Amino acid sequence: xxxxxxxxxxxxxxxxxxxxxxxxxxxxxxxxxxxxxxxxxxxxxxxxxxxxxxxxxxxxxxxxxxxxxxxxxxxxxxxxxxxxxxxxxxxxxxxxxxxxxxxxxxxxxxxxxxxxxxxxxxxxxxxxxxxxxxxxxxxxxxxxxxxxxxxxxxxxxxxxxxxxxxxxxxxxxxxxxxxxxxxxxxxxxxxxxxxxxxxxxxxxxxxxxx
Numbered sequence: 257x258x259x260x261x262x263x264x265x266x267x268x269x270x271x272x273x274x275x276x277x278x279x280x281x282x283x284x285x286x287x288x289x290x291x292x293x294x295x296x297x298x299x300x301x302x303x304x305x306x307x308x309x310x311x312x313x314x315x316x317x318x319x320x321x322x323x324x325x326x327x328x329x330x331x332x333x334x335x336x337x338x339x340x341x342x343x344x345x346x347x348x349x350x351x352x353x354x355x356x357x358x359x360x361x362x363x364x365x366x367x368x369x370x371x372x373x374x375x376x377x378x379x380x381x382x383x384x385x386x387x388x389x390x391x392x393x394x395x396x397x398x399x400x401x402x403x404x405x406x407x408x409x410x411x412x413x414x415x416x417x418x419x420x421x422x423x424x425x426x427x428x429x430x431x432x433x434x435x436x437x438x439x440x441x442x443x444x445x446x447x448x449x450x451x452x453x454x455x456x457x458x459x460x461x462x463x464x465x466x
Contacts, residue, residue: 341372366395424455
């Protein structure tokens, strides 16, 4: 029997006898399409960036009132030692705002304001000194030293203003009041003498013209 009769029924005789028909198509090479052309990556794509986690900061604990006062108190002694009264007053005001009854804060604040007032008197800033003596008396109203310093400062300001406008009698009265209690206060002695001298001179001139 010949080869044509060996094929099974229903089979394609050509497939059984033609070597080309029996060979299965080979797969396209990697990176190529079915037609054998190289494939291309999509345009405009980029790798997904890696996100670095952000570290969460550790919260700083809020200091207690005692810790805040302790820190302020440590700065107080150096300022007091160098006579920096504005700095001392600012620190004590902070302490007082945290705890008005803390230790001897009132005593120290009174002393600081009084000392600053005396310092301002020496620096010829009498108006500012009045403010400090007034603030000191707001803490301890019955302190006779602060009362005296405030009284002298106010009289001296009054006498100086009268002197500047040639109110010799008025100036003499103000400086005389200071002189009776504190003759060495500022330039009281000199200004009192000048006030009386000028008052007498003007009185003499008026009499001569009469």
